[in-house]
Amino acid sequence: MLECSCDKLPKRLLTKRLLAQTIHWTILQTGCCWNVTCSVNQYSVPICSYCKSVLSSIELKHDLRRKLFGQHIAAQVILKAVTGFMESENPKKPLVLSLHGWTGTGKNFVSQLIVENIYRKKMRSNFVHLFTATAHFPHEAHINKYKTQLQEWIRGNVSICPHSMFIFDEMDKMHLGLIDILRPYLDFYEHLDGVSYRKAIFIFLSNIGSEKINEVALDFWRDGREREEIKLKDIETALSISIFNNKNSGFWHTSLIDNNLVDFFVPFLPLEYKHVIQCGLAEMARKGYLFPNKKVVVKMARDLNYFPKEGKCVFSMQGCKVISNRLGFYI
């Protein structure tokens, strides 16, 4: 957080008498920021600008450790990336995270945790924007209109709050024409039409590459190695190859891999039975049960489907996605 002081005013103006009588602070709020101006008589200086969107990195670390199950790589990468970015006063480009993984493994959930530790109003904040590709899939004839709308939407929101966050869900289903217009906003430009996008955060969610991530997790499991031994480097190459080869990922070819606009590709591992149990217990606690009933959760977890089918089933087909709705049936 920036401290506001009148130190920037010439010393001669800062006599005790003047301090007592004539210093005025002007605080002008625009979007999520306040610009503080200090004036003495006719002389005024912009002192600082303070933006509400400040990360509580200790809380984020705590949340990732306590609330996110089975995702040691994602937790580590996200904590480092978000903390480093939010602590930088002059980032050179917006933060761009691309989260990949099987359904129900926590991609949306992690995005929420990030939001909750930056914006006071959490997902209800005016500075957090969710775009679901399938809900905005335009007819080919209207693509140009949608492109303009998307550009105006991003520009308008970042003009109001430089620390705006944009979450693009189901990126793999997004129209390539729309994806293309995102490119300049993710780049190193200082300004585009008078607006700087360097403090914004873009998070892309998709299932692209999840088969590769699952394969690596399964290999570790077959070799009898601990899941926590899987390192980012064990998955990164397989993930980028599979993103590169995916027929729906023109975006990654042209804009991201070639131009290095994505800062982190974050893999989400498939969840095991024990994580489903953890999710179930957490869900019961969220529903207000002071003493979550493990028997109920176990029963629910056993009724879910797991893969691969041959041999011992290891990973949950739906991750933890259906748990919230299913629990009610077993309670």
Ligand SMILES: Nc1ncnc2c1ncn2[C@@H]1O[C@H](COP(=O)(O)OP(=O)(O)OP(=O)(O)O)[C@@H](O)[C@H]1O
């Ligand atoms: N790793 C996890 N740790 C804790 N809870 C989780 C985890 N994964 C999923 N959940 C729970 O399941 C719910 C659904 O998960 P989420 O929406 O984050 O999955 P997703 O990976 O975004 O899936 P999809 O690819 O289908 O959109 C979350 O709201 C959360 O309650």
